[in-house]
Amino acid sequence: EPEVTQTPSHQVTQMGQEVILRCVPISNHLYFYWYRQILGQKVEFLVSFYNNEISEKSEIFDDQFSVERPDGSNFTLKIRSTKLEDSAMYFCASTHDRGRLQGSPLHFGNGTRLTVT
């Protein structure tokens, strides 16, 4: 079964540094998402992306964050200047449609654990 793959699995960075988290969504999916989960907390929506532009974003997704689909397969999340509170598990997800239709689950990757020191 096709999977969403994320790299790296663990990223350690110093405060103020830029990081890029990478994702390869399932190939025939059209909608792409980033979520984060701070340790011990619930999953939080960051951004959705469709047709090469952001569809929706949460208040967490401020100017320090950006997303890009640089080619036909990769989907990236960039954090421009990391803060300690950015430490979390970041999940990429994809779906064939926006999930309004029956039987349209989000397929999640296994996440990138970002540690900001």
Added chain:
Amino acid sequence: KNQVEQSPQSLIILEGKNCTLQCNYTVSPFSNLRWYKQDTGRGPVSLTIMTFSENTKSNGRYTATLDADTKQSSLHITASQLSDSASYICVVSPSGGSYIPTFGRGTSLIVHP
């Protein structure tokens, strides 16, 4: 504010027993409700999806129910297995413009032999 509350926060059961997890939500207008299973250190995996008109949906030993009037859902696990040990997350999506889902904090289930 849209909220999803899950109970219990954690649950320990013996292998082979059944259990039921609860989800209450305030998301409106409602589009769909999903249950996910999240193993430690992994991404969530979809178990069931229910829309407004559906009362129950099964996926193997997992059966989800939805009461859209009372805004409640449950996930029933039958004949639990050790591999069922995970966090079970209820996610509710709105309709009418925004599709940003609201996640519950999850119920941590531990199945003991």
